[in-house]
Amino acid sequence: MAFGKGCHLHLIDGSAFIFRAYHALPPLTRKSDGLPVGAVSGFVNMLQRYVEGNSGADAATHVAVIFDKGSHTFRNDLYDQYKANRDEMPEDLRPQIPLTRTATKAFNIACEEMEGFEADDIIATLSHQARDAGGRVTIVSSDKDLMQLVGDGVEMLDPMKNRRIDRDGVFEKFGVGPERVVDVQALAGDSVDNIPGAPGIGIKTAALLINEYGDLETLLDRAEEIKQPKRRETLIEKRAQIEMSKQLVQLDCNMTLDFTLDDLEVKDPDPEVLMGFLAEMEFRTVTKRIAEKLGVDAPVIEVPAKEDTAAPPEIVEFNADNYECVRDAEALQVWINMIRERGYVAVDTETTGLNEMIADLVGISLSVEPGSACYIPLSHKSAAWDDLFGSDELAEGQMSLDACLEMLKPVLEDEAIIKIGQNMKYDAKIFSRYGIDVAPIDDTMLMSYAMHAGLHNHGMDVLSERYLGHQPIPIKPLLGSGKSAITFDRVAIDDATKYAAEDADITLRLWQTFKPLLHAKQVTTVYETMERPLIPVLAQMEQNGIKVDRDTLSRMSNAFAQKMAGLEAEIQEKAGRPFNVGSPKQLGEILFDEMGLPGGKKGKTGAYATGADVLEDLATEHELPGLVLDWRQLSKLKSTYTDALQEHINKDTGRVHTSYSIAGANTGRLASTDPNLQNIPVRSEEGRRIREAFVADEGKVIVSLDYSQIELRILAHIAGIDALKQAFRDGLDIHAMTASEMFDVPLDEMTPDIRRQAKAINFGVIYGISGFGLARNLRIPRGEAQGFIDRYFERFPGIRAYMDETVAFAKENGYVQTLFGRKINTPEINAKGPHAGFARRAAINAPIQGTAADVIRRAMIRMPRAISDLPAKMLLQVHDELIFEVEKDSVDTLIDRAREVMENASDPAVKLDVKLAVDAGQGANWAEAH
Template structure:
């Protein structure tokens, strides 16, 4: 952890925010906001408790640093240890759930740091921060009376009951548990905790547990000497339940190494901004507290907000409770027409489709959900069958459904109406499902992409996670409807009533998320990114995915056979080098041979203590001349190509189209790069013979050719522009070999007649520096000593000081605002950049690379979006995107016009938003297969 700004004399207050919420909720009578009925009782109590805390925390012993800690969700790493952990706890009351996000918003309004971490409880975060603060020489006060936190009390750490105002020290802990803090977890492990479903030792309570621990010293000593206990029943209980007790200890012991991705200095106490705080309190309609803040700050309280007129859109709908039982099932054309009329009048609708599977090219439509305002959603069943149908259909059509053709004919005019906005989550999926049925939805908004442009790098963007994070609602899991394993059914077999609750919920959550995210786009200055780089990609990618690509399955089958023979030969060679047979795919067996039998040096992998056989380790050993690691690497490379491509690709051929249809993830990588799945076509090796042979399996149909257009060194060009490096910019402008030029600049050798090895070294540094390569990594890539690699890097930065200045500038920016931006304004968050250790180094490398890689991703997105119009009229279509490359299929006679049009679009893709100071060069080729074209 970065300890700058925190140390001796610092006093950290850690507020148990989750405990504040539940105490406030249960202590106050139900309270709703008058304007819209939103439950706000817990928020009101929470705000009053925080206000009291702020006023009390003054004087000579006031905190210098403070944070409010929350539970992220109910599931944590403890559920992996013991699946039934907290299983007895009831779900939060329905009226409390929408108040969770409001308490976070309140915390920010009070200008207090709000902290929660996925997979860890608030208590773990408090434990970690308390221990780290103490190690840095500071004092800690935990604002809570939670007994689970009492194991932290000790030198430099105390607790304070926020209600009684009573300090809790070591003596108070002993009074409660009969032991001092360092043994509290041992007592809790024995006694168990029915509230959290911690099993403990049956029949042993806190008093008995304390007596036993005090007598034997600690839990492990007690369990080791359990047979010495004189009381038979107690003795047998400990012997029979020893493992259960140890598991209980792991459940109650606080994790003091929770991953913290911020510096302690960022928790420095700051006064609330009265205007910000009063705006929030006024919006919540907390009149009294708003006046108190105004009086304290010497300002005037804002006028109460006028209640919205009845005809206006609902206020703050994202925080209202979700009632899945209120949704309508549309069973006849009259009801459907009523909904379609309402949708046209509203001018917008949230839409969600339910299907028989996840493959949009083969799944059948089962039903469609609509939502036009909070609480007003409906489900239109279309393809439900009676319950006994198998996975491939064949069951009788369930009663109460409009015929599919009739319903689609009624839906088509509305879903294609440009005056009606369709709001979806992961819209590309639904767009393809409906496009296969003749409906091309437009215009479309996508809440997944809104979350992506606002929060890239912070969390994932799935509907369930966003619902819990931003709406305070936990969606019904799909497994609850479909089951799993051999008993799994399709959505077509789900009863229509249950489908209505599930589908209506998805549509309403999508509606709420839209109302939450849409207003944030301009405030975060990402409206242009969303409108010009995200929304248009939905239809572009959908068209590419539906087009698919033709493959030669027989060619791949022959390659699989050849790979199998090569792997068998490598396996036999490895057995000979090892002196006996072993499983080459077993890290354990390989480790025993390399580090045990052969005595090679190794490094431990993670917490397991086992010696690593990772690719990095094997590459280092191979570089030192050891043959067995080299053979293992060759075998692994072939095994991966065989399983991932030559064996797997034919299984992805669509039986209806005879082509392979990959799926692109728009909101995957934080930088804006697309990811390809099912199958992944973006990781086929480019520079190996095997990779080229796999590309030979991607074919053009008779009379057509595949055409590839690829940006040349686009990331180095962007680096030259963004870091303003005159030497690199001039080289690119003059069309000089950039790697040879770099070698010449670094090593003082002429470009003409240059030793290829020197150019290779410069190339490795040119590309490596973009990704923050270390001397260790460069040494491995070039097979040279680390000191020599470090000397290369030092020389590089001396010759190109602008790159170091860019790195320092970008890191400072990322630390200051928590994100970096591409040249087109894409926001990429950089969590962890202010932490310490390897995680911080990785976050720094990611922050430096993000504007470069992200800008390259934005440029090719802009090219893809412009491409359909540019090649309109040319008998060609865009099939694939592989990072900096676009692959097309075109009539043989259309290849040259296609290349000319596509090259012009790609070369000018940055204009007019960004005027690059280096030219974008696009290489092009064509052929009967992808290898020939690339």
């Protein structure tokens, strides 16, 4: 049929389909010759679903898949840096690109590309031609660059979210209509395509400007009128760059094409051609499915059925309406049978809160295949709209909690069934409180952490959007916020089912995506030896908790308040008048207006900046800023610890139960929250006093084992510093030895002050400290501090060599590694500007700090078995320190065994040149033990 009124053209963004398929699925190779075909498999699945869904009144009459041909286009001639920062195409994707064209043709769908032009330009030209001919157009893509085409019969369809994008959708994205999208993009630029735009102007500001002035040309002609000086100067000085940027983002709607709209008419595939292609690719599962749809016999593909289990999961769209609400034992048994048949299940719990020690179980969700999931409501309350406080009666249509857990317990504890979770430690602790020991487990959060540390966080929403192209149902509309917020047990069961079951569905899909990638990214050993086995160890420590004496905390709060009052008086005396020491605004006025100290900078509010970095700089020249820092430290200790810790004491156990995040820091260090017990200052008198409140139960003792200077020992090994290695072997005071080497002072003439300076440099160098930083730490002039650092590198040249080599490796590879193979990604390492220094220091420090973190993880994983027959519990980990509670008669045995585990934790994986040493202490409280 000739294209005209009543026709509907679908234009599919081929590159988006390819990259979606490549990144969403595990690697797959053709069995006969090892050719990578994972992206082709996903692409074929997506095309097949498109063909099956193209029906009904809104179906396409004409369709084409549009591809990019080559990387050089007219835009590169206009601007040679266009898309210059794009990563190279992955090697295993390159041979799959032509196969996706062949796949398109095998489905008898038009496949179009043109040398020198991007797919977007072809889509733009076809959209205009179809609209002018009186037809409708749907662009199947979520690419923001295509949004300039929307309107007058042209719309977009985001295939991953199944969401249509019309004029309102474009306005929501850009703050302007489609006809002004190009103007906004020209101003905002695009870091992905390396389009410069106007520096400092983002999408929101660009939209405001375009809406105010009407269009880009008018804005640039009237730029002198802009009130903000920086913005005005940018628009005037960068006019040529902005105008060029507009040319780069403007799509070509008038290309000369070597085909017509009539050539794009929808046609049925030729079964013989399509079956032949699928058989050639050796796609057994999809071949069989498509053959059934076409009503033909599937060709026999000579590939062993056993090997075909490596085929990637098919891309199944998310549809919350498909999820099942399990309300009785009969329905649950069907799921249990499926779980036993599969040998794995994704599990998620819904509870009344985030604190696993006190939250109640509300429901459980399960998934065994993508797109199929269920939710088992257990303790939802009935809706009582006439009751201001809600009803405590259980809603109808729920299994009894005991009956459900009795059925699930054998499955959750079955060694032959893998239980998959996202942050599985939380769910395992919830089940543990109901007498269920969940094992074995896999954790998608930790899989991501092992592969992607340093790139992004590892929460489910981030992972789902990034790796599945799906935005999960948000929790906030269900629970509300502020004073009107409700707990999950008061959410309607139908709404809860969609939300909770989707979590299990997402978790299963992430597992199927990540599990094969662990091997491809060479982090299987890290995940299997240092991430997964740590989950039950930490869960047990968190449940053990540590006893805290409320009276001791209360007395300390009063003492801190008195000391703060004394400091306030001293500060006000040096300032020459009373003022509120806790007010940054008043402090800024005192320091910079009245005392005339240098370096005052005002922020947007007109107040001076008085952050810790500012005060630390000033403290090298004047006494008052140092006193304010001391006052702030006390204030923080009082509010964060001596006051707040009392609120964290569990009323049932009398203990504080911190929660450890395994994926909390890029380097492998654990993070502690609710409360954070890792930030109590160890070197200050006040910090030591807070530790007095952490006490042992009657008849027991607190024991602390602490690695001695582990990061310096690892530095000596990694950087090959012979002088440091020998000093450790000889048992010398390492800081005194460093001071002696640097300042030519004999060890027997060493003063505490000189040793303190050397200690600050020793630890500072590990963190890539600058002259600025050391000056702040020691409160000495910057020039003197830089002189110390220069002298240090002269004396230990191997350290400088290690730093340079590490940074060079990071720049070339995009990551650094610990001695145990943990990868820490360094995406900012090639950045310019203020980020560069931070990224460089992080890259230098990560292999050292990360290796130390790996060592203590290995020790913690081995510890439960080593002390299993002792009346002892491991309670806390604070970076390089492990804290135990043990009966008095077993203290020495515990110390001997724990020390042996810790000192040999690197074996057999890594043989360190410098032996690890562990200091041990004991006492009635943590302060005495450490």
